[in-house]
Amino acid sequence: MKLAIVDLEPFRLGDEAARKRVARAFGEAFETTGFAVIVGHGVPETLAGGLYEAVTDFFLEPYDTKAAYTPPEQTKGRGYLPVGIESVAKTLSGETPPDLCEALVFTAPHRENAAGARPNIWPAEPARLAGLIRDWTREMVALTGHLMQLSALALDLPEDHFAQAYRDPSLVLRFVNYPDQETPPRPGQMRYGEHHDYGALTILRQDSAPGGLEIKDRDGVWKEAGVVPDSFVINVGDLMARWTNNRWRSTLHRVSNPDRGLTGSTRRLSLVAFTGPNEHAEVACLPSCADAEHPALFEPVKAGDYIRAKLDASMQLSTGR
Numbered sequence: 001m002k003l004a005i006v007d008l009e010p011f012r013l014g015d016e017a018a019r020k021r022v023a024r025a026f027g028e029a030f031e032t033t034g035f036a037v038i039v040g041h042g043v044p045e046t047l048a049g050g051l052y053e054a055v056t057d058f059f060l061e062p063y064d065t066k067a068a069y070t071p072p073e074q075t076k077g078r079g080y081l082p083v084g085i086e087s088v089a090k091t092l093s094g095e096t097p098p099d100l101c102e103a104l105v106f107t108a109p110h111r112e113n114a115a116g117a118r119p120n121i122w123p124a125e126p127a128r129l130a131g132l133i134r135d136w137t138r139e140m141v142a143l144t145g146h147l148m149q150l151s152a153l154a155l156d157l158p159e160d161h162f163a164q165a166y167r168d169p170s171l172v173l174r175f176v177n178y179p180d181q182e183t184p185p186r187p188g189q190m191r192y193g194e195h196h197d198y199g200a201l202t203i204l205r206q207d208s209a210p211g212g213l214e215i216k217d218r219d220g221v222w223k224e225a226g227v228v229p230d231s232f233v234i235n236v237g238d239l240m241a242r243w244t245n246n247r248w249r250s251t252l253h254r255v256s257n258p259d260r261g262l263t264g265s266t267r268r269l270s271l272v273a274f275t276g277p278n279e280h281a282e283v284a285c286l287p288s289c290a291d292a293e294h295p296a297l298f299e300p301v302k303a304g305d306y307i308r309a310k311l312d313a314s315m316q317l318s319t320g321r
Helices: 008-014 016-032 044-060 062-069 129-154 238-243 302-317
Strands: 005-007 036-038 078-079 102-107 170-178 192-195 201-206 213-216 221-223 232-236 253-255 270-277
Touching: 005 016, 005 062, 008 016, 008 129, 016 036, 016 129, 044 102, 044 129, 044 170, 062 192, 129 170, 170 221, 170 302, 238 302
Parallel strands: 005 036
Antiparallel strands: 036 232, 078 102, 102 170, 170 270, 192 253, 201 232, 201 270, 213 221, 213 253
C-alpha cells in the first residue's frame, strides 16, 4: 500500500497558503486510509538514532535483567512487558496466540506525578536512556502540537481549535522489540495482531527490517505500508475517529511475521508515541463533521474515561477475566 507522504516543512515554516495546502493533503490521507507518512517534521535525526541505539541495548540485556522492570500489575501502562504477555487481537477476535514482541513503556515523564498515575519504572542501564526519553518526550509533545494545528485546518476549523484540549496532552511512549523468530509462529500468531489504536493520533518511527506494518484496505486485503527514511507514520485512533464523526478512519493494522526463508537477523524495533488530549477534555462531534445529512454518531465522552474503558476491556480479554 502506498501511503500519502506529507511534507510538514511548508506547514512549519511557510505562509498561510502553504499551511492550508499541507493540511488538505493531511486530511485527505486520513479520510482515505487513516494513515499518513510525514517528513520535514523537525525531529532531530541524531536524537532518534541515539534513542534507537539505547533502547536496542536495553532489549539485548538478559531476560532476568529486563524482567526486574516488569510492573507487578503486568499491564500495558509502564515498565517492561515480556514476550507472551499480550495478545492485542483478542480485543477483536477472541482467543488468539500471544504477540511475538516485548515492550518498554513510559507515560510522559512530566505527568508521572499526576493524580492516580503510577510512576514510570526506569531501567538502570543503559544510563543514557532516561535522558534520551525525556528529550524524546519534548519532541513528541512539540510534534503533537503541530499535528493538532494541522488537523484543525484539515477539518475546516480554526488552527487553534484543539489548543485547550492539548494544553497538558496525554502521551504514552511504547518502545517495541520484535525478536528474531527462531521457531515458526503458531497458526494465527503475529508479531503484533490486528487492532485499532484507542487514542487520537499515533506517531510511529519504524525501521526497515522485514516483517513490518501492514494495513487492511477497504477491500479487506492486508498490504505492507513500506518504510520512508527519516519519517514518521501517523495514524488515526478510535478517539479521533469518534471526534470527527468517522470522517477520519481508524483503520485495522498489524505487524507481520518475516518470511521464514530469509537469512540473517529479522529483529525489528519500533518507537511508538500514543497521543491524545488531556484526560479531562470532552470529546464531542466537531462542528465541521456533522450536518443534517450526517448527524453525530456518538455521545460526548471524557477522553480519559474513554481510554480507560478501552484498556480495561483489553486487559479483561487478555487475562480471560
